[in-house]
Amino acid sequence: MDELPVCVAIVSPQPVVASGLRTILARCGEGIDVVGLHADGPDPDVVLYDVIGLVDGDGTDLDILVGKTASTVLAVTRELRPDLGSQALARGASGFFALGSDEAEICAAIRSTQTGWQPGDTGENPVVGSSESAGFRDQVGADLGLTEREREILALIALGYSNIEIASEIHLGINTVKTHIRGGYRKIGATNRAEAVAWAIRHGLPTQFR
Numbered sequence: 468m469d470e471l472p473v474c475v476a477i478v479s480p481q482p483v484v485a486s487g488l489r490t491i492l493a494r495c496g497e498g499i500d501v502v503g504l505h506a507d508g509p510d511p512d513v514v515l516y517d518v519i520g521l522v523d524g525d526g527t528d529l530d531i532l533v534g535k536t537a538s539t540v541l542a543v544t545r546e547l548r549p550d551l552g553s554q555a556l557a558r559g560a561s562g563f564f565a566l567g568s569d570e571a572e573i574c575a576a577i578r579s580t581q582t583g584w585q586p587g588d589t590g591e592n593p594v595v596g597s598s599e600s601a602g603f604r605d606q607v608g609a610d611l612g613l614t615e616r617e618r619e620i621l622a623l624i625a626l627g628y629s630n631i632e633i634a635s636e637i638h639l640g641i642n643t644v645k646t647h648i649r650g651g652y653r654k655i656g657a658t659n660r661a662e663a664v665a666w667a668i669r670h671g672l673p674t675q676f677r
Contacts, residue, residue, distance in 0.1 A: 472497070473581055476504040478528065479517030479543070484566065488515060488543070488573070495574035510536040513580050516560060517543045518551035526558055533559035539580040539594070549609040553670045562594040608655065608670070617651035618672065620644065624660060625667035 475492060479485040492501050502511050514532050521529070532540050542563035544552035552563055564576040576595035584593050608618055616637075623633045630648070634641045648663075657663040 472500045473513060473577060474500050474502045474509075474511040475513045475515065475577060476502055476511040476538070477515045477517075478504060478520065478532070479515075480520050480523065481517065484517055484519075484543075491570050491573050492577070494570060495577070499574070499577060510538045512538065513577055514538045514540045515543050515577075516540050516555060517566075518548070518555045519545055521551050521554055522548075526554070529555060529558050529560070541576060541580070541595070550611075553608075557670055564595055608672075611654045613651060613654055614647075617647050617654070620647050621651050621655070621663055621667045622672045624648070625664045625672060 477485045477488050479488070489501050492499055504511065504514065514536070516529055516532060529540070532538060539562075540555075540560045542552055542555035542560040544555070544563050544565050546565060546567060556563060561580065562576065564573060568576070572595075579593050579595045582593045584590070586592075608621075613621070619637065620633055623636060628636065630641060630644055633639075634644045637644075639647075652658065652663055655663065655666045657666055
């Protein structure tokens with residue numbers, strides 16, 4: 468029996484972006500259908516959410532898609548605003564791909580949501596840009612210039628690790644850890660541990676380093 472097509476809806480405040488994505492999806496081959504998003508209609512299998520919508524909106528539309536539909540939400544990120552991608556993922560988007568991705572990458576991202584993988588299954592989450600992926604970690608704080616080590620240490624701080632515990636966990640000297648902490652604080656605009664924890668949690672960072 469032939470598999471049912473993957474129904475994909477596009478949410479973007481910019482018609483040219485929505486049109487471009489529709490054109491790309493039409494070239495993905497059989498098995499991907501672009502559909503509308505209707506409050507009283509069936510939930511699409513996948514929703515492509517353009518993160519630029521977070522600039523003018525309050526994110527309620529994304530929260531509804533994540534929390535009140537059965538759809539898998541993929542954030543469509545923007546190179547010049549990596550913070551928006553972080554926000555979308557922190558709000559519960561299942562994964563992401565960049566708006567500048569090529570046709571094959573976009574088609575693969577959509578198909579990656581249809582493997583049937585569930586949390587607790589063996590192996591890594593196959594969804595492109597999932598919260599377990601290196602791609603997600605690289606999104607968080609990229610616009611602020613955070614290094615990979617600074618992201619890791621901020622995540623551990625948010626998880627409640629002391630400086631000594633962080634040094635032991637990542638095998639660095641305590642003074643080196645403190646240097647990374649000062650650098651991370653400066654970049655995110657935090658002046659103390661509580662502000663750093665709040666920033667990390669708000670951006671969905673801690674879960675990436677458990």
